Amino acid sequence: MSLELILISFGGGVFGALIGALPAFIFTGFVGLIGVGVVCAGGPPTILNDITFGAFLGPHVAFAGGVAAAAFAANKKKLLESGMDTTIPLNKFQDKSILIVGGIFGVLGHLVNYLYATIITLPTDTVAMTVVTSGIIARLVFGRTGLLGIRNPSRVTAEIAATSEVERHILPTSKTITYDIIMALGLGIVVSYISIITGIAVLGFCVSAASLIFTQMGYPVPATHHVTSIAGLAAFMSGSIYIGALFAVLAAIIFEIVALNFNSNCDSHIDPPAASIFICAFIIMGIF
Template sequence: MFTASVGILLFGLVLACAGGAVGAAIGANYAFVLTGVCVLASWGVFAATGSTVGFDYLAFGPFMGPHVAFAGGVAGAAYAAYRGYVDDAKDINSPLAGLGRPDVLLAGAVFGALGYLGQAGISRVPWFGTHTDSVALTVLVSAFLARCLFGGAPGRGLMRGSLLNRDALPSGVQGLARLRPGENGRWLQWQERPAQVVTIGVMFGAFAGGAALFLAANVGAHLAGRGLAPNLAAANANTFAFGISAVIILFLITNRSMPVQHHVTNIAGLAAVQFFPLLEGSSFADYTWTATSSWQSGAWLSAVGAVGLAALFGTMTAFLAEAAARLWHNRGTSHIDPPAASIWLGNTVVVSVAALLS
């Protein structure tokens, strides 16, 4: 939406600078909670009008897009630790405005602008840009850049960081055993055991898959009756449960052991709406969504299958996040978001597999 012309691109760039600074000021996780609020508000606008302006600008654009506001907060925390203002660059809960340091907010602004430009560029890569989640990938790349720039010892100069802090790796252990959770910066201690990962993946995956199917069908049928594309709702259906999951982060910030599962609900909802048309003998691009009240028994059986696939891909995504946490986050000096890595990989797998089967 914000790349249709040079003027619009520059307008969005200015807004992204402000969005990144706001993300740093209020803290990355608070910014992400507001992303969830914007997603839910955007669904109201979308269901009533058929306009995606809320998704394009508010939730996933330069206002509160994770690649702008959340990424700006992550980079601001890394920069603040690099300058010696804070002790923990992984603390993405604390609002950085309380430091009274304008340069921290300006660092967030710079990364907000970089996130905006990066996402616009990724989304235009032939084939890949339409077969991945460019927002999640931009969040990941932005965090990599912040760690490489600011991840070294405070005051030792730029570009002294690395993706892994070798000092945090256990000695005398080789291979994958070195990635077992340690005491240094574990991501979510209550969510790292395989049985818990599976349970969260299956249950939250089914939870999101069912919601996405109902929204795709019923809102899609409503919008189609107004002359809009019948799969317009399906294209955005995975964001609703994702928005709910993002709001849940607010309770995590208040020191509650909440499950972090927005990566699960995002990809599970996507899987449900991508594979339901295939189970109905069609493809996502060609399927005409109808209200669930008119579904026959065959469609309901397809819905059960789609929810089962949502649970399967939700579980896959939950394991990908834990793997990313052990690979980059736990052993690093700054926050590299495990859910963003998981969403990027999970989206690419789901969309690519669905395209191959179409």
């Protein structure tokens, strides 16, 4: 822990607020791919460790800062239509307080991750766990819908109804589960194989994160980084593509459950992929 890293994380959070949480995460993916290329060429993992997942572009800093800034811009400043919207570059509002919130949550992300990873040394993906922690804090501080959102459809405000489907159930439908299983098995097998032959567990994650550029452009490309991240980790630690694929399916199912229960009828974003990643990583590290 150093003052320099704290200041850098403030800048990372400001960056996430300036360009938006999702665009910042997309940069995480592309820079991560550069870092993977450097490692494959025999270079050091500096870009991966210190930039992609560090105090600048780490999702716990830049993405989390953008998420908190969006919640603040929507629910406190009334400038953004919905705090659930992670795609809008908040620079459009030219409001310094929004940037400050992003920077503060960037620092918070750095400090919380340091607590989880270095002081407590939790056996999980502490970056993902920090993203969830930051999202929960942002909702409790800036939101009005509570941790689990509004469960009574009659109480859903017009603002929330316009941006979030009212969900009454806590488990995904069989149709959703079936779709997720097929998707996760396909991606899980491929990413597990890549993870084993390259020895780089995060390659699939970086590809998935970068692919969200098409989501930002308006195409119906889903988030898959929870599936590819967990498949890569499980395969890397177990040496089996089948175990990697199995955990990919588990990650997809946990994602749906978290999305239904923590990200429906809400006015800020708590990241379902991050929740799925840290839960599955805890199980994987406990086993292997």
